[in-house]
Amino acid sequence: MPKQFLKGNVSVVKGAILAGCKAYYGYPITPASEIAHAAALYFPRAGGTFIQAESEIAAINMVYGAASAGLRVMTASSGPGISLKQEGVSYCAGSELPCVIVDIMRGGPGLGNIAPEQSDYNQVVKGGGHGNYKTIVLAPNSVQEMCDLGILAFDLADKYRNPVFILTDGFIGQMMEPVEFPEPIAQEKIPEKSWVVKGTAETSDNVITSIELDPDDLERHNLKLQKKYKIIEEQEVRVxxxxxxxxxxxxxxxxxxxxxxxxxxxxxxxxxxxxxxxxxxxxxxxxxxxxxxxxxxxxxxxxxxxxxxxxxxxxxxxxxxxxxxxxxxxxxxxxxxxxxxxxxxxxxxxxx
Amino acid sequence: MNKILRKSNVFYDVYERRPGADKLTTTYCPGCGHGILHKLIAEALEDFGVQDRTIFISPVGCSVFAYYYFHTGNVQVAHGRAPAVGTGLKRANPNSIVISYQGDGDLAAIGGLEIINAANRGEGLTVFFVNNAIYGMTGGQMAPTTLIGQITMTTPLGRSVENEGYPIHMSEIIATLEAPVYVERVMLGDTKSIMHTRKAVRKALKIQIEKNGFSFIEVLSACPSGWKMTPIQGEKWVTDTMTKYFPLGVKKDISDTFEGRDFSRKNVEPSELHEVLDIKETRIDAEKIAPFIMKLVAEEIKIAGFGGQGVLSLGTVLSEMGMRHNYEVSWLPSYGPEMRGGTANCSVKISSKKIGSPVVANPTILIAMNRPSLDKFETGVVSGGLIVYDSSLIDRAPTRTDVTVIPIPATKMADELGNTKIANMIIVGALIKYLGIMSQEIVLDSIGDVLKRKELVPLNQKAILKGAEFIKNIK
Missing domain, CATH: 3.40.50.920 (Rossmann fold)
Known part of the structure; x- marks a missing residue:
């Protein structure tokens, strides 16, 4: 049996790479740091990019850039770091950029502590940044699900052009359990993205933006987003x-x-x-x-x-x-x- | 003449993205430097034949709508974050030419951290920093580059050193870093200065196109609307006043010796990923585990001791061995600052049934490696449970009479084997022998798969055997 005994924080990284994730940008924070450790080790080996960003804000904006360029990309953090990332999450949602953000919740408010809590629910599920947006939020409760839902997160992100959160607590991130890894996703199974900007003639007419000056245009954009969230509510509930x-x-x-x-x-x-x-x-x-x-x-x-x-x-x-x-x-x-x-x-x- | 008057092909003929009726002119005010700088960049991109490869990052500020004009890939970003977004774009497609176009508030205030660090990493970006000493778009507030005494909406009496400090010299700061290849401050004043700026723009782009190097061009530029001046006065103010605070010139240039950067990623086929990710099959020997598969096991183990005693790895070894016997297992570390020294503990569950909570509140087995651990956890052990403790370190016996107690001088035995740190494996050997829920042979055979330091395998095996022997002798 292809079982491995691993931490949830490592499982989510291996799963992401098997899902075709090619870039990780993050900033260290307990109890999510093992994600950065594993990413630093495995992303370059697997043909991906790892950068320890100068800040949580920079990390989510590097994610914004990589997602604009069409890569499957992720970042991870915990409570205080997620608070900082919210500006970028709002921009990703507004520009409809697929990306995966892992939040290994710790105690708050403020610096709080590094023990597990579930107090980021509101800031993650309700859209903690500015504007009328929603992110898809998956809540794993085992090391196996850290892998499986991590993989699903990339598929949903691409399917809906939307940021997806993996929201769990320090216990699920830190605990070890057996996990079985699936086969890697074939490159051709990752959907083609015609809207991306990647420095080619075919994409030179594309623009990634969240600005709409005209109130009617911005209302239309918002209505389009709300329609998308409604479809997600109809089709993606999992219990x-x-x-x-x-x-x-x-x-x-x-x-x-x-x-x-x-x-x-x-x-x-x-x-x-x-x-x-x-x-x-x-x-x-x-x-x-x-x-x-x-x-x-x-x-x-x-x-x-x-x-x-x-x-x-x-x-x-x-x-x-x-x-x-x-x-x-x-x-x-x-x-x-x-x-x-x-x-x-x-x-x-x-x-x- | 024709050539000079033609609009660069890198600009759209008609600015369809611009709302409203006027699709032919830009949004910039008369006398503003953005239009000129846009033109110099567009012409360079066209001349170098890299229009298709170019991604132009529009910041927040007056140039937020640069994507109306540039027929390149366009990405509009949050205030100050262009260098971080540029990092993501460039690393994703190292062949693309990424331009980070930023104003003074964007780059030197809210985005100070992003520019410093992108420059310091030597990202393959070309940064155009338009310094007009004011926040133009938001209505003329102070910028970090606003001059001393300069009146803005937020410095109505003029910028004072006492309250706002000095204008920030970004080019000089960037030039102190090792990675940037070319840093120059230029200005948009008379024709001569514009032609010089043209040269700098082209050189900076060339460094990215040919060598993926980081360049930083600070462009002193007029904002007549923000400054409440005429375009002529604005140009004069740039030339006469701004340049006194912001001296023009090359601040750093290592383009001759710079060998180039390679941001390309390794090509790894999906079929190689399992190996790359260290995903290995766990050997489970059906024949050898046969004597154990009918056992009903529901052990909840608490392992505690000093940091450095191998408490956490004692737990992972037990769990991993449990997994190799097809039991359900979980391991949960103690949580908190004590992980960085002091006491450590972990919870292990080994069960024939699916494990719900991985938390061990009332252990069936307590392994106490030091006195504080015995003191802390003894009372929680279930009646009929088991307490194993290191009798070479703990100077008292457990007081509970409703549990089985096994004192093992594990540290002393480990010392006899020549390595104090192996006490945890002596406990593993003893516990496995005592419980009889796992095959000693499997444990000895697979300990090498579990340990990180392979050279320690023989010593660990010896310790496991020694622990088992100890149990055999007391039974």
């Missing part, structure tokens, strides 16, 4: 469901929290509690319809997060008040234990 078929209680979480919930569900089932898990794999598009359907038949939802309650807002919007949505969280780098989540479920059940 993992665990025992939701007959569930009376549904726990919702992503990243490391979903791994904990998974184990809690096993415990609860052994105790005869009909609990299930819904894990959004895509945070944008958010699985609104799925949650809305579940709201018709479950007793309540419990969202668990390592934040002050960011994803739970989206859960509540999807539930539309049809059923209670409870919330359990830890912050500062503390991870909810199985016992804490388990006890919270039992406590709510007693209340009802």
């Amino acid at each position: 993992e469901e665990y025992h939701t078929d007959d569930a009376e209680i549904v726990l919702i979480g992503y990243g490391i929290v979903s791994r904990i919930i998974h184990s809690v569900i096993d415990e609860l089932r052994e105790e005869g509690v009909k609990a299930g898990m819904l894990r959004p794999i895509t945070l944008f598009p958010f699985p609104k319809r799925k949650i809305s359907e579940l709201a018709e038949r479950v007793k309540f939802f419990l969202t668990a997060e390592m934040s002050n309650g960011q994803m739970v807002d989206d859960v509540r919007l999807a539930v539309e008040g049809k059923k209670p949505v409870y919330f359990y969280n830890r912050m500062g780098g503390n991870v909810p234990s199985m016992k804490e989540v388990h006890d919270k479920v039992i406590k709510i059940m007693r209340l009802l």
